[in-house]
Amino acid sequence: xxxxxxxxxxxxxxxxxxxxxxxxxxxxxxxxxxxxxxxxxxxxxxxxxxxxxxxxxxxxxxxxxxxxxxxxxxxxxxxxxxxxxxxxxxxxxxxxxxxxxxxxxxxxxxxxxxxxxxxxxxxxxxxxxxxxxxxxxxxxxxxxxxxxxxxxxxxxxxxxxxxxxxxxxxxxxxxxxxxxxxxxxxxxxxxxxxxxxxxxxxxxxxxxxxxxxxxxxxxxxxxxxxxxxxxxxxxxxxxxxxxxxxx
Amino acid sequence: xxxxxxxxxxxxxxxxxxxxxxxxxxxxxxxxxxxxxxxxxxxxxxxxxxxxxxxxxxxxxxxxxxxxxxxxxxxxxxxxxxxxxxxxxxxxxxxxxxxxxxxxxxxxxxxxxxxxxxxxxxxxxxxxxxxxxxxxxxxxxxxxxxxxxxxxxxxxxxxxxxxxxxxxxxxxxxxxxxxxxxxxxxxxxxxxxxxxxxxxxxxxxxxxxxxxxxxxxxxxxxxxxxxxxxxxxxxxxxxxxxxxxxxxxxxxxxxxxxxxxxxxxxxxxxxxxxxxxxxxxxxxxxxxxxxxxxxxxxxxxxxxxxxxxxxxxxxxxxxxxxxxxxxxxxxxxxxxxxxxxxxxxxxxxxxxxxxxxxxxxxxxxxxxxxxxxxxxxxxxxxxxxxxxxxxxxxxxxxxxxxxxxxxxxxxxxxxxxxxxxxxxxxxxxxxxxxxxxxxxxxxxxxxxxxxxxxxxxxxxxxxxxxxxxxxxxxxxxxxxxxxxxxxxxxxxxxxxxxxxxxxxxxxxxxxxxxxxxxxxxxxxxxxxxxxxxxxxxxxxxxxxxxxxxxxxxxxxxxxxxxxxxxxxxxxxxxxxxxxxxxxxxxxxxxxxxxxxxxxxxxxxxxxxxxxxxxxxxxxxxxxxxxxxxxxxxxx
Numbered sequence: 001x002x003x004x005x006x007x008x009x010x011x012x013x014x015x016x017x018x019x020x021x022x023x024x025x026x027x028x029x030x031x032x033x034x035x036x037x038x039x040x041x042x043x044x045x046x047x048x049x050x051x052x053x054x055x056x057x058x059x060x061x062x063x064x065x066x067x068x069x070x071x072x073x074x075x076x077x078x079x080x081x082x083x084x085x086x087x088x089x090x091x092x093x094x095x096x097x098x099x100x101x102x103x104x105x106x107x108x109x110x111x112x113x114x115x116x117x118x119x120x121x122x123x124x125x126x127x128x129x130x131x132x133x134x135x136x137x138x139x140x141x142x143x144x145x146x147x148x149x150x151x152x153x154x155x156x157x158x159x160x161x162x163x164x165x166x167x168x169x170x171x172x173x174x175x176x177x178x179x180x181x182x183x184x185x186x187x188x189x190x191x192x193x194x195x196x197x198x199x200x201x202x203x204x205x206x207x208x209x210x211x212x213x214x215x216x217x218x219x220x221x222x223x224x225x226x227x228x229x230x231x232x233x234x235x236x237x238x239x240x241x242x243x244x245x246x247x
Numbered sequence: 248x249x250x251x252x253x254x255x256x257x258x259x260x261x262x263x264x265x266x267x268x269x270x271x272x273x274x275x276x277x278x279x280x281x282x283x284x285x286x287x288x289x290x291x292x293x294x295x296x297x298x299x300x301x302x303x304x305x306x307x308x309x310x311x312x313x314x315x316x317x318x319x320x321x322x323x324x325x326x327x328x329x330x331x332x333x334x335x336x337x338x339x340x341x342x343x344x345x346x347x348x349x350x351x352x353x354x355x356x357x358x359x360x361x362x363x364x365x366x367x368x369x370x371x372x373x374x375x376x377x378x379x380x381x382x383x384x385x386x387x388x389x390x391x392x393x394x395x396x397x398x399x400x401x402x403x404x405x406x407x408x409x410x411x412x413x414x415x416x417x418x419x420x421x422x423x424x425x426x427x428x429x430x431x432x433x434x435x436x437x438x439x440x441x442x443x444x445x446x447x448x449x450x451x452x453x454x455x456x457x458x459x460x461x462x463x464x465x466x467x468x469x470x471x472x473x474x475x476x477x478x479x480x481x482x483x484x485x486x487x488x489x490x491x492x493x494x495x496x497x498x499x500x501x502x503x504x505x506x507x508x509x510x511x512x513x514x515x516x517x518x519x520x521x522x523x524x525x526x527x528x529x530x531x532x533x534x535x536x537x538x539x540x541x542x543x544x545x546x547x548x549x550x551x552x553x554x555x556x557x558x559x560x561x562x563x564x565x566x567x568x569x570x571x572x573x574x575x576x577x578x579x580x581x582x583x584x585x586x587x588x589x590x591x592x593x594x595x596x597x598x599x600x601x602x603x604x605x606x607x608x609x610x611x612x613x614x615x616x617x618x619x620x621x622x623x624x625x626x627x628x629x630x631x632x633x634x635x636x637x638x639x640x641x642x643x644x645x646x647x648x649x650x651x652x653x654x655x656x657x658x659x660x661x662x663x664x665x666x667x668x669x670x671x672x673x674x675x676x677x678x679x680x681x682x683x684x685x686x687x688x689x690x691x692x693x694x695x696x697x698x699x700x701x702x703x704x705x706x707x708x709x710x711x712x713x714x715x716x717x718x719x720x721x722x723x724x725x726x727x728x729x730x731x732x733x734x735x736x737x738x739x740x741x742x743x744x745x746x747x748x749x750x751x752x753x754x755x756x757x758x759x760x761x762x763x764x765x766x767x768x769x770x771x772x773x774x775x776x777x778x779x780x781x782x783x784x785x786x787x788x789x790x791x792x793x794x795x796x797x798x799x800x801x802x803x804x805x806x807x808x809x810x811x812x813x814x815x816x817x818x819x820x821x822x823x824x825x826x827x828x829x830x831x832x833x834x835x836x837x838x839x840x841x842x843x844x845x846x847x848x849x850x851x852x853x854x855x856x857x858x859x860x861x862x863x864x865x866x867x868x869x870x871x872x873x874x875x876x877x878x879x880x881x882x
Contacts, residue, residue: 019783029620037703062649131552134611244642
């Protein structure tokens with residue numbers, strides 16, 4: 001028997017990361033990477049989430065046993081932490097996308113894992129506004145899910161942005177008509193976003209009177225699940241051939 | 248927070264819109280609504296109050312104020328207390344040890360109290376938001392908390408010995424709570440005490456000793472403002488989270504205690520009546536907070552929102568939010584309501600105007616920053632490795648970071664087998680290869696996997712690559728596959744390093760350390776193309792947990808027959824129970840004909856298939872194949 005060389009399979013998460021990254025690159029974003037172990041400063045303090053603030057409850061955190069000289073260490077709860085590093089090292093105007101594994105100390109089930117992938121986008125310039133935020137995010141999701149897609153913003157709260165918003169996209173399964181995927185609303189809640197809080201800009205020595213910017217963060221596991229109809233998040237990290245070979 | 252539509256209506260003269268429309272108005276302009284519940288004669292909204300507004304919106308009045316701003320309807324003021332029966336001789340002395348920890352403490356004595364069941368309206372209101380009615384005094388305290396957001400407490404005055412003291416607990420002090428929990432206190436925990444010891448944990452839970460019972464005749468009412476951080480820490484330490492602690496830890500304005508004490512007293516008077524008498528209010532800090540103002544310019548709005556909003560519209564919106572906004576030419580002065588602790592800087596005011604103006608009314612405008620993207624070498628290297636390995640038949644997995652063994656430990660793990668960060672990738676890769684081998688269709692086939700991911704050792708985090716290939720038994724093993732693969736990777740990625748391959752009986756693997764350093768040492772940018780491997784439209788097919796049945800089928804066909812034509816017929820006839828194949832695994836020519844052999848696997852998602860079922864399928868396949876001219880199934 002002659003062996004026919006079949007190509008292997010690229011993990012669907014990597015496919016999503018690749019697509020999202022390329023789409024954002026076309027919008028001017030550079031790729032930024034950062035460590036999964038962070039200090040309390042980069043994950044929380046610099047992002048306007050001081051110790052003892054109830055906003056810390058929004059993200060249950062894994063702490064490491066040994067502290068180091070930079071203070072308490074943790075597993076990053078969001079790749080927004082990379083934004084801070086990036087703004088420290090690069091001068092505005094700038095735009096960066098950071099994608100990687102993040103961790104939340106939460107019980108796991110079919111839709112929650114203690115680890116998942118997050119994409120965080122950041123754009124800073126003179127007079128960057130919510131109008132820019134809306135345009136960039138609409139364009140980004142149109143590239144990912146189709147050109148007819150629409151977005152909408154609803155008020156929300158994340159400590160590192162002000163104003164803060166939640167972004168919905170029109171359902172890519174039913175094109176906004178209403179279906180089980182979007183629970184008949186025509187919209188799917190996708191991400192948190194907003195204009196960088198002045199305290200965050202100040203933490204990286206940027207004058208909020210001169211510079212403004214926006215950030216957005218989206219959990220990619222859910223996007224992969226929605227896109228491919230995967231009912232249980234645990235498949236993504238299963239390493240199971242019966243899952244991998246389908247992609 | 249649960250919000251009763253009927254309760255909310257108390258704040259408005261005209262009828263509110265239906266709960267569904269109220270929910271939509273709130274969702275569009277302030278809070279998401281998790282659920283709308285239909286009760287017999289009420290509707291209840293589960294409002295997702297975010298932490299930045301927990302200090303003023305964990306209450307019906309807070310939500311009513313938001314609705315009033317959104318719907319542009321005026322809101323009813325709280326009635327002024329005029330009809331209380333006062334007794335100025337009934338006083339209570341309050342000593343606050345440290346005014347930073349307890350910013351205000353108001354207390355008053357009430358006599359002539361008769362503990363009884365609450366009136367229907369009160370029970371109904373509390374039940375609508377899932378609160379269990381207890382007795383008139385406790386229920387009124389709860390009602391006012393859910394109405395105004397200020398937690399309240401009532402002590403049995405006859406069980407309090409001496410003055411009411413607000414102080415840190417002493418080491419070794421203990422307290423039994425109203426619901427019989429034993430708490431051990433320490434000097435980080437603020438308590439309310441009398442001469443005999445703790446009466447309650449400040450802002451968290453009342454104690455049993457001076458708790459209200461059926462026999463209670465006299466009360467001491469408490470409306471206080473405790474330090475948010477202290478409350479939060481104590482609540483975490485005691486693992487006691489209550490409706491009160493949730494509110495205190497978010498902080499609230501000190502003016503709220505007076506409003507709540509007033510409403511508490513009025514409702515007691517109305518509900519209990521009779522001989523009830525109220526002493527004067529002892530107040531440790533009657534000073535009102537100074538008014539806060541934010542100064543800004545019209546460009547602050549345009550700059551952040553990206554749309555020009557008329558000055559009079561800005562004033563209108565801010566007025567609806569109870570701010571006093573005045574323009575002096577291009578300068579705007581916004582005096583904020585003292586209960587809105589979240590309004591401090593210009594961006595806060597911009598958000599208020601933006602969310603009521605409506606984010607839908609902001610146009611989309613692509614920015615033009617003239618940015619050039621810089622390629623990330625580490626990402627490029629990872630993707631090039633993926634491209635090469637996948638072209639060579641290797642598949643990518645992602646596995647868990649949190650594992651049972653490693654060097655870097657989690658202080659608060661989710662489970663005892665997830666308390667370390669992985670120190671390498673190849674440990675799990677070997678397990679996955681072994682676990683997956685039975686899922687392959689052929690005994691001789693190799694399982695080829697790789698992973699790229701972060702690994703951790705003490706003081707060091709790096710991105711590794713592990714590649715592995717495994718066979719079912721050692722007899723199928725081919726030597727040197729990975730050496731060849733690594734050679735190809737080095738060439739494609741411009742790498743100079745070598746890596747040792749490791750062997751077990753039926754498995755070969757390697758782990759390359761620190762791709763980021765490798766990427767730094769690598770030459771120019773890489774040309775990466777993953778597009779051939781993107782399967783963006785795949786719909787995931789659920790995997791059956793039941794066993795599969797494998798069948799082989801071989802047949803002679805005329806020499807010019809395409810094997811794919813045979814495969815199509817088999818697949819068509821096999822139907823939906825066919826889960827893998829038909830895969831061609833053997834072919835040879837003999838006497839002017841060609842023999843093809845196919846393997847197929849059958850499996851049901853909901854049951855174990857029987858041999859009989861699969862035999863029937865195969866019979867159908869065979870008879871269809873044999874209907875073709877000159878096709879002969881080998882038996």
